Amino acid sequence: MFPFIKFYNLTSKGFLDKVYPYRKTLPKELRENLVKYFLNPNNQSNKKSKGIDSRIIAIQHAELISKWIDKLEITDEMKNPYEFKLILRGSRDGFSPNKFHEICDNQPHTIAIIKVKDNSEILGGYNPIIWKSDGNYGVTKDSFIFSFKSKSNVKNYVLSQVIEEELAICNMVDFGPTFGFDDLAIFGTDFYSGSCCNRSDYEKEIRETNDEFSVEEYEIFQIMKD
Template sequence: MYDNKFLPKLSQNLLEILDDDEFYDITIEVVILRYIYGGRLSLEEYDTSDIIKILIAADELSLYELIIHLQSFLIENKKDWMKQNFGLIYKTSFENDSFPNLQNFCIELMFNEPEKIFNTIDFTSLSENCLISLIQHDDFQMDVIQVWEHVLEWGIAQNPGLPSDPSNYSKDDFVTLKNSLQHLIPFIKFNNLTSKEYMDKVYPYKKIIPKDLRENLLRYFMDQQNNNPEPKTIVKKTDLKGFDSNIIAFQHFELISKWIDGLKITDKVKNSYEFQLILRGSRDGFSSLKFHEICDNQSHTVAIIKVQNSNEILGGYNPTIWNSDGGFSVAKNSFIFSFKNKENIEDYILSRINLVKYAIFSSPDYGLSFGCADLELYGNNRGLAEQSCYDMPIRDADDFLVEEYEIFQIIKID
């Protein structure tokens, strides 16, 4: 089954794993040895937590066939357990790239059943980025007050010394909690709360909310005449706001809005959006440093790029936040696009994300970066568009120079 060179190396790796207190377990030893030397494997008799340990050991030993089999077994037979232990599964699957099937399981659960994750027994062990992906998802269905309570629960769990009652908080306690939740609070739709919910549940934690937001919310809820207003019927408009662009026109903004909502060019506009200009290259600079200075921690952004000495327009939509951590971000609804000639709006290429976990790359060495160089800017005015993680290339040549570029933050208008 294995050649003579492989077995000594395998045996040594197995000994190293069994000497590691984190992984050593007689169950792992028995299962791995049975598989290696007998080709036999029966998992029904083992606890799911043991199977996870076996999976990690199989990865350490480079037993690729076993890795594939274990992932399939877990997904087919242990879905409920994995949902209840989502934090462990998420952490295990994304620690490296050896478990793509488990990664896809996590991504699908996050986007299709995000509310279930809040009810898992290890919810508070989720990473900040994972939690942000959950609460910012467009299709996320949960009352805002429940989202707020879960976010608070998560923040307090990250700091075990914090009291559960905010009336017992010291100034330092509020600072600690504020630091833990500073990247999450912008994604909570406080305006959808009732006045009573805000005053009872949010206001006691007012010191962790940024001052401008806190003052705006207080004015908003004080203006409400009824502490328990009837639900509003929202009539969707078809107009858009904010077109401070030196590159594209209203028609382009309208089409991008349709793409954000998953519509075709011939469909009617579904939602109204405001496009707020936050960066312009000719005004703010083209460096990667300036991009991250302005755009880090900003979500739902659209990039518009004019290729030098041409009418070609490139761009992309990032529903998640930009950052400088040097890693990839999951963004199910991200896309990139091009107009070969901006004067002909129908001559476009729309390329949606294919490998979701590689949708956005954030690094201080690059400006905006979609996928694995599917569309990225670097240096002062250089760009690259080489199809990899999105479903189709958006231009013929890979390299280009940037004449101008703009970043807009997208705000849905109710």
């Protein structure tokens, strides 16, 4: 039952009334992370953010990604949070490169969120420029890729900034959202089954393995501010 509860979208009162009485039934790591989160007043001040329509990440992931975009420290407060507008969901729109490019080409400021099949990993990347299908690379100094070990622990992450600006964004027509040569490469005919992460043009590895993986779900968000 726990994967379907959006814990981090709750207010402190909602957590106290609806979750805390049943805390002993929660996995220990999740329970401790939730208590720390809802005891932190900075997290509650950020409830003014607009929420996120995601099956993969929660609001606290979106807030952290927003800070990375604005190059803020983790402890900094965002006075005007980004809105994450869902424009593609694999389980709704399909897992083909054609559909990705049909929906996402020419859309600036997008976040790709990928749930790896058969484990708890979440991968993603930020593209501040537009996606294309021209077979060339998009140039930017502001893109980054990242990973979270699981949805329940936002603090366990890897953030990797682009180092080869000329190769930041890969615009291959047969690929989904791809960053660098294959730092985060999403491709394959069946649920992007040939996807992989091999460090090349970004500063860090975001996975502990270079093995190929399949995509269980993926979402593309366009970010904007009022």
